[in-house]
Structures are given as C-alpha cells and as structure tokens.
Amino acid sequence: MSPAPLNRRTELNPAPLAGTRKKRNIKRCGVKTSKILSRLIEFGLLAILIYTPLLRATKQIPVLTATYILILILTCLWFLRMNWQRSFRFVSSPLNLPLALFLSLALLSTIFSINKGASLAELYKVITFILFYFLLVNNIGKEYHLKVFIPAALGVGSIVAGYGVYQYFSHWPNLTEIASTFPPNPNSLAGYLLLIIPLAFALALWSSSKWLSRLAFVAASLTFISLLATHSRGGYLAFMGSVVVFILLSRKRVMERKRRLFLLLGMLLIITTSLVTIQMILKPRPLKKPADFLSELKPYSPIQVTVQEASDVSLGEPVSTRFFTPPPKEERGFTFQRTSTTIFIIDRLQMWGRTLEIIRDYPFLGTGMGTYGIIFKRHKIPIPLNNETIARYGMSARFAHNEYLQIAAETGLPSLVIFLWIITLIFRTGLRTLTKVTQLPSYPVTQLKEPANRQTGKPANRQTGQLANWQNYLIIGLLSGLTGLLLHSLVDFVLRPPATDILFIYFAALIMRYQQTGKLANWQTGKPITHHPDTLFSHLYHSPLIRGSLIICITLILTAQVTLPLIAYRHYRKGIDYQKEKAFDRAISSYLIAQRLEPTNDRYHKNLGDLYRHLALVSKEERRFWLEKATREYEKMVLLSPRDSHYRRDLGVIYWLASQGKDRLLINKSIAQFRESLKVDPTFPFSSCALGIIYAKIGWEDEAIEKFARTVYYEPNYVEARYNLAILYSKKGSYNRALSEYEKIVEIEERNLFPKISSGYEGALLKFDYTLAHLQLARLYEMGGRLEEAKAEYKHLLK
Secondary structure, eight states: OOOOOHHHHHHHHHHOHHHHHHHHHHHHHHHHHHHHHHHHHHHHHHHHHOOOOOOOOSSSSSHHHHHHHHHHHHHHHHHHHHHTOOOOOOOOOOTTHHHHHHHHOOOOOHHSSSSSSHHHHHHHHHHHHHHHHHHHHHHHHHHHHHHHHHHHHHHHHHHHHHHHHHHHHHHHHHHHGGGGSSSOOHHHHHHHHHHHHHHHHHHHHHOSOOOHHHHHHHHHHHHHHHHHHOOHHHHHHHHHHHHHHHHHHHTTTOOOOOHHHHHHEEEEEEHHHHHHHIIIIIOOOOOOOOOOOGGGOOOOOOOOOOOSOOGGOOOOOOOOOOOOOOOOGGGGTSOOOOHHHHIIIIIIIHHHHHHHOOOOOOOOSSSOTTTTTGGGGGGGGOOOOTTTTOSOOOOOOOOOSSSSHHHHHHHHHHHHHHHHHHHHHHHHHHHHHHHHHHOOOOSOOOOOOSSSSSTTOOOOOOTTOOEEEEOHHHHHHHHHHHHHHHTTTTOOOOOHHHHHHHHHHHHHHHHTTTOOOOOOOOOGSSSOOOOOSSSSHHHHOOOOHHHHHHHHHHHHHHHHHHHHHHHHHHHHHHHHHHHHHOOHHHHHHHHHHHHHOTTTTTTHHHHHHHHHHHHHOOOTTTTTHHHHHHHHHHHHHHHOOOTOOHHHEEEEEHHHHHTTTOOOOHHHHHHHHHHHHHHHHHOOHHHHHOOOHHHHHHTTTHHHHHHHHHEEEEHOOOOHHHHHHHHHHHHHTTHHHHHHHHHOOOOHHOOOOTTTTSSSHHHHOOSOOHHHHHHHHHHHHHHHHHHHHHHHHHHHHOO
8 A cells, every 4th residue: 555645735834833823823913012002102192292282382280181191191001012012121311310310309399398289280290291201212213203293393383383473463462462372471482483493494404305395494484473473582582592503503514505505594584584573573662770769768767556457457469460471451551561671681680680599598409399489479579669650569470581590499409400411411412413424415315316325225425325314404403493492491481381391302302312322221122021930929020911900000090190180170160160159168168179189289278268268257156167267278278388478468367357356375376477477578568567457456556657667668559558557647646647648648549540450469559448548638637727628638528
C-alpha cells in the first residue's frame, strides 16, 4: 500500500495553534484600542484649543470647570492607553524639574496663604495646566498633529480677531465692548493676539501648502487689525518687540535677497503703522505731574466726638475700581478722570512700587495665589483730589499689571526665579533647534527637489542634506509670539485669561516636543512590564485590569473634587436669587449647601452672614437668634481671610449690634475688630468712622473726634464722618469748626454727584440725608446772628 501523497500547502504552511491565534487576535485588538484612545486624546486636545478662546476666554466658572474635567479625562485615557500597551512611556522634557519645583512652591504658598479659598482655586488651575502640558508633550509627536493643531489655532484666532474688529466698529467709541470675548479689558485680547500674529506671518511666508498660506495671511491680517483696535499701548510695544525677534531669527537663515527684502520692508511697514495709529487714534496728551495732595492736608489737632445711630455703622461695600479701562461714556465727567498716558505710566509705576512693598513683606512664599487684591488694600494708591474726584483711596486692584511682580508677590521670589527658569529653557530649546538648520529656503519646501534624502526620497536641505521639515519654520513664529506675550506681561495681566494660558502651553509643548535633541531617559524607554515573584502585591500591581480600575477611580475622585466648587457656585447663585425674591428660607438652605460643598470659600459665609444680619434688623422678636448666627458666619469668614479689612469691619459691626451698647465684652470685641481692620488698611474710612461712632456712644468723645478727623483726612468727601465730626464740635463748643464742616457738606451736595454714583465705594461716601446738615447749619447761622443765611437754609429745607 503506497503512502498518501504529501500536501505541500499543508506541510509548508501548517495551521497555527489555537494559543498562537488567540495571542495574535489579542495583539490586534490591543493595537486598535490604542489607536482609538490616541484619537480620543487628539480630539480632546483639539477641542480645548478651539473652544477656550471662543467662550469668553474660559474665565467663567462653568466653562473653566468643564475644561478641568476634560483635561482629567484625557489624562485618564492617556494612562489607560499606556496600561493597555503594558509600557509606561513618558517623554523627557527639560521642563519636568522646574515644573515640579514650581508646583511644590505653589502648594506651600497655598498652605500658608492669607486666603486659602482663593489660593486653592488657583492651585487647581496650576495643577490642571501642568497636567495639560504633559498631555501635549506625550501625545503630539507626528507631523500630521502640526497640520491639524496649527491651522486650528489660526482659524480660531481669526474668528476671535474678526469678532473684535466687528465690535470695534459697531460700538465706537466704547472700546470696552471689544473685550467681551476676552474679559475684563482689551489688553487681555491683545495678549492672545500677540501669540497668533507672528505664527501667522511665519506660515504665510514659508508654508508649503497654498491653502494654509492663505489661511495664515487672513489670520495675520485680521489679528493685526484687531490688535490695533484694542488701543493697548502695552500690546503695541510688545508687538514691536516680537517683530524685532522675528527679524533677528529670520536674518540668521540663508534666504533669497528678494524674500529677505520683502520680509524686512513688511515688518517696517507694520511698525510704522503701529506708531501712526498711536498718534492718530489715541492722541496721547502730555504727561502731567501728579498733584502732591498730601501737602494740601493740614495736620489736625487730636480732638474728640459723637454720632448718628450705631445701626448705620454698616455702610456700603467698597468696589475695586479698574485702572485700565475708561469709564462708560455716560459717566464721563462724573468719575475721576485721568489721561490714558497717566494711566499707562504713573499708575503702573506706583502700583509696581506698592507690589515691591508686598514682596518685601512676604519674600519667600508670598501671600498666596489669588490674594493680591486682598493684600493690596493695605497699599492702595492715593488719588489727587479735584472737582471731579470723589474718593481718594477708593482705587483698589486685583492685579499688579506686571505678571512677574504678581508671581513674586503671591508665591514668593523663589517661584519667580523658577518661572524665569522655565521661560529660559523654552527659548534655549527653541534656539538650539534653529541652530541645527543652517538654511531656511526662501521658497516653499515642496519646490526643493534636489538633493533628496536617499532613504525617504523627501526633499532635503540643500547644504546639509537634512529633511526640509516645516517644523523648523514654526519655531520662529512660536518664539516670536511668546516674546510678544512675555513683553506684554511686563505692563499688564495678560496671563490671567485661561485661554491665553492654554495657547501659551501649546506653544511651549510644541517647542519642547519637536526639539531634535530630545531623547527618552532610561527609565522612560517604554519596556514591557516584567513580572516579579509570585506575591499578592505583584499580581495586583502587574494586572492591567487592576491598574486600569485604579486609574479610573483616581480620575473619578479628582473629577468630583473639581466639580464640587461648580455645584457650590450654582447653589450660591441660587441663594442670591432667592434672597432678591425675599425667599429667605430657600436662600439660607442654598448658602448652607454651598458651604458644605466648598467650606473654604469665604464669600459663602459672608453672604449668609449678611442675610442673617438683615433678618436680625427686620425681626425684633428673633433679633438675638439671628445675630448669633450672623456672628458665627462672620467669625468663620474672618478665620478664612484674616487679612481682609472689610471682613474685620463686618465682624466689628455685628459685635456692636449684638452688644446693644450694654455688653462690655462684646463692645471690646467690636473695638478690637475695628482696630485690626485699620491695622490691615489704615486708610479704610468705614472702619475708622464706625470706630469713632462706638467711641462716641460709650462716652470717649475725644477719641471719637480723633477718629472722625482721621477719616476726613483720608477721605474729605465722606459726608457722614464730617457730619458726626461737626456734631461733636458743637457739643464741645467749637461752633466755628462745626460751621466749617457743615458748609463743606453743603458744598459736596451742590456738586450733585450722588444721583450719578449711587453705589460702590464712592456712593457710600456720599450717601447721607443732607437735610440734617442744612438744619444744623441753619441753627448755627441763627445762633451766630447770620439771620439771612439762616433764612436761606430754612427755605432750602422747605423745598
């Protein structure tokens, strides 16, 4: 019997074993899953780049919280992808160490902050944006990423700039309207545009794609026009600096003479246009010398005092008046007016000087992120008084108009050094990348046909034979844009809008990711995870399922932690709405929920305390009950922000109301709080006036007169303090002094400013029943025998 014939196909290609086939299927599934996760990460990064500038620069809490959550989800997907691949690979970046040090100092600054709630909110932002940087560096490494992200940035920049130009011409001359996409003012918009313009010019000059070159040209034109429309002189100066850097970086490349001439002439034309715009549109007036108003103030003799009702101690809330935007058109002539030149130079110099004082007081860890506005109340800038000026010390600020000084003031000088270290590393990496390319072609890359790279067949650099990669041309635009933003940061707070921060991080990550010398460290080689001895911990650690579950759980916990402030803010807003509708029970419930969700936020305690105080004033039967509740809320508020003079004032008021002028212990507590408020802010008129009222009520008239005199020394237009001072002068028999005070009150009334400024700090200074002053003035005229003047005052009262 002959043997069966051989099946050559079967013998040469035996069927794979079942286990081998299963492994291959698992490998294919793993590759597909990794690709899906990579695509999701890329789409998420692209979405952040697109929507953040369009939604009011992501400054609103809901949008900012959504951005935090999206970044956390993308980070989770990134770790899940590495877990699925069983190799944790991280790109080594020169910024790893300085970012870790900066985060550590930010954490320490938050722990020792003067307002932990505000610093904690800023700490969330710092942590999330550092995560975002590592997301970018580790997930954008291919050329098609550039071909997607860069046009997206240009397109979004064109939309923002185009809308700004539309607002400028449709709302002329109200320039504040152009800032509606980038609150709070046009300077913030200028900072964002400074990043886009050089990048757009670089792509318009050197892009190999016609459609991308055209898009870049449109983006460059719109963003430049929009920059001019912002009227931001800091933006203009920073743009000129970025132009100089652009030219210097381009000059070192070997280019055709025509193209270099075209580039230089174009840049000179842009600079000339900027200068002409400053002269023709802004028309700056000569710089005036600031009045030395302190010489106008005559020293007063320490005298003594009485007042109105103690319940009137609770005065209006001060408002942070911005230094940088002109007042609305309808208010011009009624509020303090300064020339734009004065605003740009004098105010900033004074503010920087005050910021240096803050740095001197808190040199190592600063006051805490987000607390500049609180500590600045102690260092407020006085305003020269004139016929249009109401408040002398009403100007406050939340920003130093210099990002570097603000970083030093809020997080300490070591943090500023690390920040400058980060900037230095970014520019050093970019410049090293440029030095590796000895020639930039003066015509599109696709026209470089010879010599070609033998391995890939792609066009190469004519002198070095290296691949003519368009990434090299982007470095010039990226570095020039960063230069403009960093120069603008010297005179404005342009790094505060989250959208600008995100684009800044994109630029830094692109420079770091595409450095040609970047290598993975030994521990970052992405080797497969090897199994160790059979132990329970080893099985748990090396199980992809366990690791993936742990990653998801951590992400959910962090997401919940980030979402809680948003939910608390929603309840806080509901409480305000209920309070306006006089649904006080619902308002109290909403405030309490907000406090439980975010216990470190002092605003929630303040609003609830204000509501309790209001209920105590309107409810005589339960007055004591509501005052006790208000006292507890104000004490928590002061505990969270002990350096806030306004909070100390509110706590002193509630102690006085609870004492009913009889409880000596509560009266002493009230006096102590007002004194602490004046230690924090010696120029705060409402605390000194309220303290004078209490002194007068308990019989310390000499001390009360001194406090009232000090109050009008700092704020001459504070009507209530002048009236109380005049009352005490009359009681002491100093009728001429009392008469002088009443006449000054009448002069303030004749200026007729209160109907136009009825709220805020200035409104609180002017708020008063002026008929009382006319009545007292008429009586003094009558006592002095000036009957005609007394008769005129009585007629005025009858009107």
